Amino acid sequence: MSLRNLSINLATVRQQYNLAQAVDACLAQGITSIAPWRDQIHETGLAEAAEIIRSNQMRVTGLCRGGMFPASDRGGLAAAVEDNKRAIDEAAAIGADCLVMVVGGLPKGSRDISAAREMVVDGLAAILPHARAIRMPIAIEPLHPMYAADRACINTLEHALDVCELLGDGVGVAIDAYHVWWDPKLREQIVRAGASNRILAHHICDWLVPTRDLLLDRGMMGDGVIDLRSIRRTIVEAGYDGPQEVEIFSSENWWKRPGEEVLATCIERFHEVCELHEKSFQER
Numbered sequence: 426m427s428l429r430n431l432s433i434n435l436a437t438v439r440q441q442y443n444l445a446q447a448v449d450a451c452l453a454q455g456i457t458s459i460a461p462w463r464d465q466i467h468e469t470g471l472a473e474a475a476e477i478i479r480s481n482q483m484r485v486t487g488l489c490r491g492g493m494f495p496a497s498d499r500g501g502l503a504a505a506v507e508d509n510k511r512a513i514d515e516a517a518a519i520g521a522d523c524l525v526m527v528v529g530g531l532p533k534g535s536r537d538i539s540a541a542r543e544m545v546v547d548g549l550a551a552i553l554p555h556a557r558a559i560r561m562p563i564a565i566e567p568l569h570p571m572y573a574a575d576r577a578c579i580n581t582l583e584h585a586l587d588v589c590e591l592l593g594d595g596v597g598v599a600i601d602a603y604h605v606w607w608d609p610k611l612r613e614q615i616v617r618a619g620a621s622n623r624i625l626a627h628h629i630c631d632w633l634v635p636t637r638d639l640l641l642d643r644g645m646m647g648d649g650v651i652d653l654r655s656i657r658r659t660i661v662e663a664g665y666d667g668p669q670e671v672e673i674f675s676s677e678n679w680w681k682r683p684g685e686e687v688l689a690t691c692i693e694r695f696h697e698v699c700e701l702h703e704k705s706f707q708e709r
């Protein structure tokens with residue numbers, strides 16, 4: 426079975442591997458797509474990271490992450506804009522499919538989520554000319570509403586697509602099943618995203634019941650309650666057939682296991698509960 430449509434977000438094995446080790450470990454199990462984080466790229470050095478990725482012919486399904494625009498003052502927003510332009514350059518240097526945006530939440534001390542959302546739009550508008558000039562797609566990732574205060578004040582696919590339409594070309598969405606699975610409008614909004622060619626990435630993991638930590642207790646596919654195959658089918662029917670990217674933050678479980686075991690489990694579960702089997706797909 427092909428692993429062409431499986432990518433590993435390197436947060437999944439961040440406690441086990443640096444970039445070079447992660448690439449080797451992925452290739453050893455037949456995985457040829459990854460999505461690194463900026464701190465992992467910085468730790469290796471941008472030029473060396475780009476060379477590791479190029480020489481091993483890895484596909485990079487996204488660079489995580491830009492964003493974090495809302496700030497207490499204009500200077501803070503301007504600094505975020507500059508940092509995001511650097512992130513765009515880094516994404517281009519490693520040949521990423523897109524730069525993923527976790528847009529940011531409320532500035533410290535603020536209760537004004539509308540203002541935060543305006544700053545996000547202003548920040549994105551300020552970086553888009555640079556992103557367009559070097560052809561690096563910007564992928565807004567709506568996050569589950571539990572992160573609205575501290576990580577992202579764009580919390581639904583509908584809201585992310587409204588912002589995309591406001592901004593025009595060069596911007597789309599990263600659809601992370603963990604963040605959007607609960608949304609009653611999910612199906613219609615995936616169709617909408619596909620119709621405007623705005624699906625840039627598809628992230629997967631599972632929602633555990635109970636979830637013991639808001640950030641660091643994401644589940645392996647198949648261990649929770651998300652119908653990952655059904656979401657994948659909708660995304661493929663909407664026109665995106667790029668890799669499914671496994672992104673698991675798991676401080677008490679997967680981060681404590683050997684990296685080899687984590688990757689082997691990702692592959693097994695990808696086939697079991699995520700991948701569309703050609704036959705059943707055609708029978709529909």
Ligand code: ZN
Nearest residue numbers: 566601628672
């Ligand atoms: Zn994600």
